[in-house]
Amino acid sequence: VDAGSSYGFTNPLVGSTADERWFTAAPKGVAAAAGNVSEVFYHQYALTMSFTVLGGGTYLNPRLNFTSLGSPAVAQLNGTRGVVWVDVGAKWSAGALLPNSSPSERWVTKQAASGVASAPVVAALFYYHHYLGALGYSIRGDGGPPPCPRLNYTSLGVAFLAQLNETAESYWMDAGSSWVTPMTMPGGQGERWLSNVTSTMQAVSAFAADVQYSHQFYLKVGVNNPAGGQVANANQWKDQGASVILNATSANLWSFAYWQGATASSYNGTTRLASFTV
Secondary structure (H helix, E strand, C coil): CCCCCEEECCCCCCCCCCCEEEECCCCEEECCCCCCCCCCCEEEEEEEEEEEEECCCCCCCCEEEEEECCEEEEEECCCCCEEEEEECCCEEECCCECCCCCCCEEEECCCCCEEECCCCEEEEEEEEEEEEEEEEEEEECCCCCCCCCEEEEEECCEEEEEECCCCCEEEEEECCCEEECCCEEECCCCEEEEECCCCCEECCCCEEEEEEEEEEEEECCCCCCHHHEEECCCCEEEECCCEEECCEEECCCCCCCCECCCCCCCCCECCCCCEEEC
16 A cells, blocks of 8 residues: 555445444544554444423433444434434433433333334434322311222323322322312211312422311201291201301291201200200
8 A cells, every 4th residue: 555545445334224334433544554454344223313391391301322333422312303323232221211300300201212222213202291299188077987089190191090098109290280189078978078179280390288088067957847937057068076056046926946856966955046066
């Protein structure tokens, strides 16, 4: 070879395609001294990847870790498809979580975000923005046993139904999605448990909630004869332990006689403005 002259190898090798190639890092050189040149060509597959985040938030782009030309490499994924070349048989990983995820907020994908380069890969990774909710329930009042409430929520785009426990448990919920627990749980006749969560809630940040259920009974008050008068008490649900004053007003030419309770817990007696505990 003429001293100082250039030489070069075919690169990539003939037979390479848009998604498979045989490639070398240094296909060219200059004859500067006598010696041997043995060029290494790597068999590689193309990884064409992009990502999308559902639910927004402040996140960092995922990093793709792979091996190319025999050395570890890192590339940042973007919203538009980008191509990297990975050595055949080498591992690659984009990470199931985005880099700035925390114990209470994360961006996670349910797709396979890692593998071994055994064929070309074309993938669009979808990451869900998640908030962590710690939820349990408690009961105000005695008696029962009350029914166990269930939690409806959404995670990874799928609706879930989970049974709440008195000890709080953690649930990852899609950012901006709704969660709901039963507003009331029925018991026996004239008995229920009423929740302090009175509407559908949204997961807009990490949160902890104790869903409290108050044990209630239905109070019904009436008169034996509508012509005789009326009562000021409305038929309504009352918390267990609440104090109630019964109030009867007689009509003209009539007089109050007594209260006659319909259950063992009702009031019986001759006091017109009677006070009793539900």
